Amino acid sequence: MSLYRAELRRLVLRRLTRWATVLGLAVLATVAIGVFLSNQKIDDAARAKAEVAAEEHWQQQVRQTEEFRAECEQAAARGDQSDRFPPDCSQISPPPRDVYSPDQFLSSTFDFRASFGGTLIAVAAILALVGFVVGSSFVGAEWNTGGMMTMLLWRPKRVTVLLTKLAALLTGLLALAVTTTMLWFGSFWLIATTRGTTEGMTAGAWQSFALTGLRGVTLALVAAVLGFGLASLGRHTAMALGGAVGVMVVGQFGLGVLLSLTGAKFVEAWLLPTYVQAWMQKEVVLRDWQTCRVNPFGQCDPETLTLTWQHTSGLLAAGLVLILGGACWAMRRRDIS
Amino acid sequence: MTAVLEIEGLQKSYRSRRRGTRNALDGFDMRVEAGQVHGFLGPNGSGKTTTLRTLLGLIRPDDGRMRLLGHEVPADLSAVAGQVGAIVESPQFFPHFTARETLSLLATAGEVRSTRIDEVLELVGLRDRSRERVKTYSLGMKQRLAVASALLKEPRLLILDEPANGLDPGGIREMRALMRNLSETGTTVLLSSHILAEVQLICDSVTIISLGRRVAFGPVEKVLAAHSAGTVRVRLETVADLPEASEALTRAGFRVTREPDHLLLSGVEEAAMVTRLLAGQGLYVSELVWIDGDLESVFLDLTATAPAPGQSRQVDQSAKPAAVGQRSTGGWGA
Ligand SMILES: Nc1ncnc2c1ncn2[C@@H]1O[C@H](COP(=O)(O)OP(=O)(O)OP(=O)(O)O)[C@@H](O)[C@H]1O
Ligand SMILES: [Mg+2]
Numbered sequence: 001m002s003l004y005r006a007e008l009r010r011l012v013l014r015r016l017t018r019w020a021t022v023l024g025l026a027v028l029a030t031v032a033i034g035v036f037l038s039n040q041k042i043d044d045a046a047r048a049k050a051e052v053a054a055e056e057h058w059q060q061q062v063r064q065t066e067e068f069r070a071e072c073e074q075a076a077a078r079g080d081q082s083d084r085f086p087p088d089c090s091q092i093s094p095p096p097r098d099v100y101s102p103d104q105f106l107s108s109t110f111d112f113r114a115s116f117g118g119t120l121i122a123v124a125a126i127l128a129l130v131g132f133v134v135g136s137s138f139v140g141a142e143w144n145t146g147g148m149m150t151m152l153l154w155r156p157k158r159v160t161v162l163l164t165k166l167a168a169l170l171t172g173l174l175a176l177a178v179t180t181t182m183l184w185f186g187s188f189w190l191i192a193t194t195r196g197t198t199e200g201m202t203a204g205a206w207q208s209f210a211l212t213g214l215r216g217v218t219l220a221l222v223a224a225v226l227g228f229g230l231a232s233l234g235r236h237t238a239m240a241l242g243g244a245v246g247v248m249v250v251g252q253f254g255l256g257v258l259l260s261l262t263g264a265k266f267v268e269a270w271l272l273p274t275y276v277q278a279w280m281q282k283e284v285v286l287r288d289w290q291t292c293r294v295n296p297f298g299q300c301d302p303e304t305l306t307l308t309w310q311h312t313s314g315l316l317a318a319g320l321v322l323i324l325g326g327a328c329w330a331m332r333r334r335d336i337s
Numbered sequence: 338m339t340a341v342l343e344i345e346g347l348q349k350s351y352r353s354r355r356r357g358t359r360n361a362l363d364g365f366d367m368r369v370e371a372g373q374v375h376g377f378l379g380p381n382g383s384g385k386t387t388t389l390r391t392l393l394g395l396i397r398p399d400d401g402r403m404r405l406l407g408h409e410v411p412a413d414l415s416a417v418a419g420q421v422g423a424i425v426e427s428p429q430f431f432p433h434f435t436a437r438e439t440l441s442l443l444a445t446a447g448e449v450r451s452t453r454i455d456e457v458l459e460l461v462g463l464r465d466r467s468r469e470r471v472k473t474y475s476l477g478m479k480q481r482l483a484v485a486s487a488l489l490k491e492p493r494l495l496i497l498d499e500p501a502n503g504l505d506p507g508g509i510r511e512m513r514a515l516m517r518n519l520s521e522t523g524t525t526v527l528l529s530s531h532i533l534a535e536v537q538l539i540c541d542s543v544t545i546i547s548l549g550r551r552v553a554f555g556p557v558e559k560v561l562a563a564h565s566a567g568t569v570r571v572r573l574e575t576v577a578d579l580p581e582a583s584e585a586l587t588r589a590g591f592r593v594t595r596e597p598d599h600l601l602l603s604g605v606e607e608a609a610m611v612t613r614l615l616a617g618q619g620l621y622v623s624e625l626v627w628i629d630g631d632l633e634s635v636f637l638d639l640t641a642t643a644p645a646p647g648q649s650r651q652v653d654q655s656a657k658p659a660a661v662g663q664r665s666t667g668g669w670g671a
Contacts, residue, residue, distance in 0.1 A: 002445055002446060002447075002448045003446045005445055006442050006443075006445035006446035007446075009442060009445065010442055013434065013438060013442075014433075015433055141431065142431070145429045145430065145431050145432065146428055146429035146430075147429070147430065147431050149395060149425070149428065150428055150429075150430070150443070150486065151443075151446065152393075152394070152395060153393055153395075153418070153421075153423050153425075154418065154419075154443060154446055154447045154490075155415075155418065155446060155447070156393075156394045156411070156414040156415050156418045157415055333397075335390075335395065335396040335397065336390075336395040336396070337390060337395065337396065
C-alpha cells in the first residue's frame with residue numbers, strides 16, 4: 001500500500017504526466033470550441049430566413065436564364081453561329097424550384113443524438129494516446145535512469161513492484177479519463193442546447209452513448225498497459241514509442257500495400273485501426289468490391305464481413321496478456337544492472 | 338562474533354553469444370563480522386559490483402550460498418531488505434525530481450518516518466540544496482544523495498560501492514567520520530573502494546578479490562603482516578661487501594633485491610638466520626629492519642597488478658588464484 005501511494009505520487013509529480021494531460025485536454029477543448037463556433041441554433045426565424053434566401057436564389061437564377069435566352073435569340077436572329085450559345089435557344093430553361101431547398105441556406109447545427117457518438121471517438125483516441133505515452137515513459141524513464149534498481153533495493157519483490165507501478169498508473173489514468181469523458185458529455189450537451197438540438201435523446205440513446213464512453217475509457221487503459229508493458233520489456237521509453245510507430249507505419253502500412261497487391265479479400269480486416277473503429281462503433285461492415293468487377297452492369301451485391309467490438313476485445317485481451325505477461329516474466333528473470 | 342554477511346562459493350558467469358562465457362565470479366567467498374567496517378578491494382572488473390548486485394537480488398547467481406543478517410538470500414531478501422542500505426556503483430536518480438522528493442518517495446515506499454529525510458540530508462550536507470533538481474547537482478552532490486538514500490532506512494548493514502567517487506577531500510573525510518560513527522553505533526559497513534590509504538585508515542578488516550576469487554581476507558593488520566611478512570632491509574658495515582652478501586643469501590634460498598646501499602630480503606622467517614649466515618661469512622650487519630608493507634603494495638602484490646615500466650596492463654590481467662580445494666592450506670587471516 002505504501003508503495004502504491006509512493007508510485008501514485010511519483011506519477012503526479014512527473015512533468016511528462018502533467019504536460020501530456022494538459023496537451024490532451026487542450027486538443028479536446030479546441031475541438032469542442034470549434035464545434036461550438038461552427039454551429040448555430042435553428043429556430044423559426046432562421047428557417048423563414050432560409051426559405052427567403054432559397055426563393056431569392058431561385059428567382060435570381062430564373063432572371064439570369066431569361067437574359068441568357070434573350071441574348072441567344074438575338075444572336076440567332078443576327079445569324080451569329082458562335083458556339084457561345086446552343087443551336088436551339090429553347091433548350092435554355094431555368095432550373096426547377098425544388099433544386100433550391102431551404103436546408104442549403106440553413107447554417108449547420110449540432111444534433112446531439114446524431115453526432116455526439118462520433119465525437120466520442122476523438123476523446124478515446126486522445127486519451128489512448130496520452131495513456132500510451134505516459135504509461136511507457138512512467139516505467140521507461142525508471143529503467144533508463146536506474147530508478148528501478150533503487151526501488152528494488154527497497155522492495156525486492158520484483159513483480160509486485162512492477163504491478164504496483166502499473167496499478168498507480170491505471171488509477172491516475174482512470175481518474176483522468178472518467179473526468180474528461182464526463183466533461184465532454186457536459187460540454188457537448190451545452191453545445192447542443194445552445195447551438196443545436198437535443199431532440200430524441202431517449203433512455204436507450206443515453207445508454208448507448210454511455211457504453212461508447214465506457215469503451216473509450218477502456219481503450220485508453222488498454223493503451224496505457226500496452227505502452228507500460230512494451231517500455232518495461234525494452235527498458236526504455238523510446239523502445240515502446242518506437243515499437244508503436246514501427247507497428248503502425250511499417251506493419252500496418254506495409255501490410256496494407258502487400259495485401260492489396262496480392263488481391264486479398266477484406267484488407268482492412270488486417271489493419272488495427274479497423275478494430276479500433278469496430279470497438280468504438282460496435283461494429284464495422286467491410287465490403288469486398290472485387291466481386292462487383294465480374295459483373296460491371298446491374299445491381300452489385302458485394303460480399304461483406306462484419307467485425308464487432310467482441311472481435312476487438314479478443315484482440316485487446318490477447319495483446320494485453322502477451323505484452324504484460326512478457327513484461328512480468330522478463331522482470332522476474334532478468335539481471336538488473 | 339556473528340557474521341552479518343556470508344558468501345560461499347558464489348558463481349556468476351555472463352554469457353554472450355559472440356564472446357562466449359565470462360566468469361565474473363568464480364567460487365567467491367566472503368564473510369563480514371557484525372559491527373565492523375569491512376573493505377572490499379579488487380582491481381577493475383574483478384567482480385566487486387557483481388558480488389554486491391547478486392547479494393542484493395539484482396542479479397541471479399549461478400551457484401553458491403549467501404546469507405544476509407542471518408537470512409538466506411535471495412530467497413529471504415524481503416525480510417532483510419529493510420535493514421540493508423546500499424548504493425551500487427554511482428546510482429542514478431530521476432533527474433527532474435529534487436533531492437527531497439527523491440528521498441520522500443523512497444521513504445514512503447519503504448515506510449520510513451518522514452523526519453528521517455531531514456536527518457539524512459543534514460548528515461550528508463545537502464540540507465540547503467535539497468529543493469533543487471538532481472539534474473543540476475554535481476557528481477559529488479549526487480554521490481551524497483546516494484549515501485543519503487542508503488542511510489534513510491537506518492540500516493543495520495550499509496553497503497557502499499565506491500562511495501568516495503567524486504567526493505571532495507572534505508567530503509571524503511566526512512564520509513570517513515560518518516562510517517566510524519555508524520560502526521560505533523553498531524552498524525556494519527561494507528565498503529568497496531580503490532582508495533587504499535582510505536581503506537587502511539577506516540577499515541577493520543578487508544577482503545581482496547581478483548578475477549572473481551578471494552585472494553586475501555581478514556583484519557587489516559593481519560593481511561598486511563601476512564603479506565609483507567618476511568621482508569627485511571639489511572645494511573652492512575661496508576657497502577663493498579654487498580655483492581658477496583647477496584650471493585651468499587641467494588645461495589641460502591632468500592629472495593634478494595640489491596639496492597645501492599642495502600639489500601632487501603623477502604621470505605625471511607627469522608632475522609637471526611640472516612645475521613648468523615652473514616657472520617659465518619665474516620660479513621657484519623650494521624642494520625636489520627623488518628619492513629611493513631602498506632595496503633597498496635600488498636594489494637598490488639596479491640593481485641599482481643603493479644604497473645610494469647613500458648607496458649600498459651589490460652583489465653583482467655591480474656592474479657588468478659587456484660580454485661578452492663586446490664589451494665594450499667598454509668593460510669593467514671581468520
Ligand atoms: N551485464 C554484464 N554483461 C557481461 N559482463 C558483465 C556484465 N556486468 C559485469 N560484467 C563483467 O563482469 C566482470 C566483473 O565486473 P564488476 O562490475 O563486478 O567489476 P568491479 O569489480 O565492480 O570493477 P570496478 O572496480 O571497475 O567497479 C567484468 O569482467 C565485467 O566485464
Ligand atoms: Mg564496480
